[in-house]
Amino acid sequence: MLRPLHAFVGLCLLVFAALYFYASEQDEKHSAAARLYLEDALTDISSWQPEALRSHLTPAAQAAVSNEQLYQVVDEYKALGRFKSMDTPQFSTLTAALSVFGEEQRLSYSFPARFDNGEASVTATLAVNDGSFSLYNFSIRRTAN
Numbered sequence: 001m002l003r004p005l006h007a008f009v010g011l012c013l014l015v016f017a018a019l020y021f022y023a024s025e026q027d028e029k030h031s032a033a034a035r036l037y038l039e040d041a042l043t044d045i046s047s048w049q050p051e052a053l054r055s056h057l058t059p060a061a062q063a064a065v066s067n068e069q070l071y072q073v074v075d076e077y078k079a080l081g082r083f084k085s086m087d088t089p090q091f092s093t094l095t096a097a098l099s100v101f102g103e104e105q106r107l108s109y110s111f112p113a114r115f116d117n118g119e120a121s122v123t124a125t126l127a128v129n130d131g132s133f134s135l136y137n138f139s140i141r142r143t144a145n
Contacts, residue, residue, distance in 0.1 A: 030107055034126060035089055037133040042086065042113065042122070048078035058104075058127045058134045077140050081116025089124075104129065106136055112143070119143045 041056045050070045054062060089109035105128040113122045125137040 030128065031089070031091060033131075034107060034109060034133060037126070038089060038109065038111075038122075038124060039083075039086060041124075041133075041135065042083040046080070046083035046115065048074050050074050053138075056135045057138075058136050061134075061136055080118060080120060080140070080142065084114045084116060086113040086122070087111050108137075113140075 045053050045056060050067070053074060054065075054070060057065065089111040092108035092110070106125055107128060108123070108125040110121065110123045113120050119142075121141045121143055123137075123139050123141075124135060126133045127136045
């Protein structure tokens with residue numbers, strides 16, 4: 001009875017180790033390019049024009065977000081002003097590991113960012129397609145200054 005349980009636990013540990021290794025490899029492979037993309041995207045998006053944000057979204061995200069929702073998001077964030085700078089993005093190992101089971105590779109990052117009118121915490125999930133990035137999910141939360 002214990003032998004099958006030991007084998008199962010060993011297999012689970014092996015799968016978790018492989019997923020962790022895969023996620024670490026993706027972080028190494030994409031971190032520098034992802035940071036550059038995020039800086040460029042935030043510079044563009046912080047014009048706070050709905051089409052600027054829409055142009056960075058994946059096709060799936062574009063289909064899921066109505067024009068009304070896009071205008072609401074832009075209205076909510078535009079008080080921050082233009083993007084100025086960001087700290088080093090912190091990579092989410094879990095998102096990368098779970099993207100193995102999805103249709104496209106996804107990488108998630110969180111980081112503090114500075115805008116003309118304050119600081120915010122940004123979380124962005126990027127879809128990777130042939131080495132280029134687009135936003136699958138994106139949120140900004142203003143932090144107290």
